[in-house]
Amino acid sequence: MKKKTPEFKNEDAERKFWTNADSTKYLDWQSGKRKKLVQLRPRHLAAVRLSEGNIESSTENGLSRSQFGARAPLMIELLDKAIERLTEVASCKHGCRGQDHTVENLVRRLVNLSLAALKLSKVGYYDEALLLVRSGAEVANLLQLFSLSRDVHTRWRTNSEEREFRPVQVRLAIEKSGSQPFTSASHYKALSARAAHTTHEFALTSHGEGGHVGPWLAVPGFLLTLAETFEIVRSCISIVGALTDQPSEVQSELSALFEEMAKERSPITVENYVTALRATLESS
Numbered sequence: 001m002k003k004k005t006p007e008f009k010n011e012d013a014e015r016k017f018w019t020n021a022d023s024t025k026y027l028d029w030q031s032g033k034r035k036k037l038v039q040l041r042p043r044h045l046a047a048v049r050l051s052e053g054n055i056e057s058s059t060e061n062g063l064s065r066s067q068f069g070a071r072a073p074l075m076i077e078l079l080d081k082a083i084e085r086l087t088e089v090a091s092c093k094h095g096c097r098g099q100d101h102t103v104e105n106l107v108r109r110l111v112n113l114s115l116a117a118l119k120l121s122k123v124g125y126y127d128e129a130l131l132l133v134r135s136g137a138e139v140a141n142l143l144q145l146f147s148l149s150r151d152v153h154t155r156w157r158t159n160s161e162e163r164e165f166r167p168v169q170v171r172l173a174i175e176k177s178g179s180q181p182f183t184s185a186s187h188y189k190a191l192s193a194r195a196a197h198t199t200h201e202f203a204l205t206s207h208g209e210g211g212h213v214g215p216w217l218a219v220p221g222f223l224l225t226l227a228e229t230f231e232i233v234r235s236c237i238s239i240v241g242a243l244t245d246q247p248s249e250v251q252s253e254l255s256a257l258f259e260e261m262a263k264e265r266s267p268i269t270v271e272n273y274v275t276a277l278r279a280t281l282e283s284s
């Protein structure tokens with residue numbers, strides 16, 4: 001049972017309230033029980049800076065008490081399992097191909113980016129976590145292109161600075177071969193707009209409950225970064241087995257994990273985040 005959010009006289013009063021309140025006690029993302037989202041305008045920011053350690057323990061507590069919804073802990077469990085599998089691939093656990101290990105090293109980069117994104121999400125840096133997800137998305141698309149053409153991989157080994165290996169060209173090449181890129185143009189654009197491009201919107205939006213400086217606990221922000229990290233990792237699970245010539249039993253296990261992850265896909269993405277959040281809030 002969530003606490004009732006008080007009525008606020010103005011934005012300052014609401015901001016002050018959320019500075020001290022534990023948002024997970026009030027906000028129920030699953031059923032959307034929250035009165036109003038502060039609309040950010042250029043103004044001074046709340047001066048309170050929370051500790052990362054406190055936010056991390058609140059996040060862990062919230063997860064264990066289903067405050068992030070019932071599916072979030074399941075998604076984290078599957079994500080851990082998938083990252084573990086990618087770690088095995090990156091470190092030749094099931095056999096070494098004896099090549100130059102470039103694919104294995106790209107998988108390693110993806111593992112590290114995903115672990116770092118999860119860590120940042122847990123301590124309340126959601127926008128920054130998305131920046132890592134965006135880099136992960138580039139790695140994932142490149143691996144996808146390699147899985148479609150071994151020739152491309154050979155060319156990349158000798159000259160990865162070429163224009164054809166820029167993120168947009170990689171995406172176009174995947175599309176040209178008739179496949180759907182793991183990260184589409186619109187998805188990449190949304191990640192960039194929220195996390196990387198220094199636009200006016202970039203200055204004002206945040207996954208926190210308002211314009212706070214420093215880390216902040218926000219259920220929707222965490223669910224979004226979790227979903228985005230999950231998607232990148234899930235995509236790669238579908239191709240790394242064949243791409244790194246894993247033994248057939250390992251490839252079967254990876255396929256099974258991919259199917260299991262498909263069942264837990266979150267409906268929240270960076271593309272529909274604002275619309276979904278608004279709809280949830282308006283329906284409450």
Ligand SMILES: [Zn+2]
Binds near residue numbers: 092101
């Ligand atoms: Zn090796």
